[in-house]
Amino acid sequence: VGNIWGGETYTGPMGIGWSAITNTSSIEEDVYLCCLCGRCTEICPMKIDISAIVRYLRRNYVKNRSKNPAFYQQISAEGGI
Secondary structure, eight states, X not given: OGGGSBOSSSBHHXXXXXXXXXXXXXXXXXXXXXXXXXXXXHHOTTOOOHHHHHHHHHXXXXXXXXXXXXXXXXXXXXXXX
16 A cells, blocks of 8 residues: 555555645545554654544535545445445
């Protein structure tokens, strides 16, 4: 996975949070690529709870899913939400 998903500057879950802040890319699909294992928090030298950021972004996306109903229908059909 590494540099394949995440933001332009940071990869993985850290990139998801960064992209949400900088609006550099759509995070609609990216927030569900993170498995929320917490490994990124363990290795972060600042101990930033990146999993909590991704959970927040997921909740926010679900609240605002009407902005992209086709994507919501797709992930619902696949059991993602």
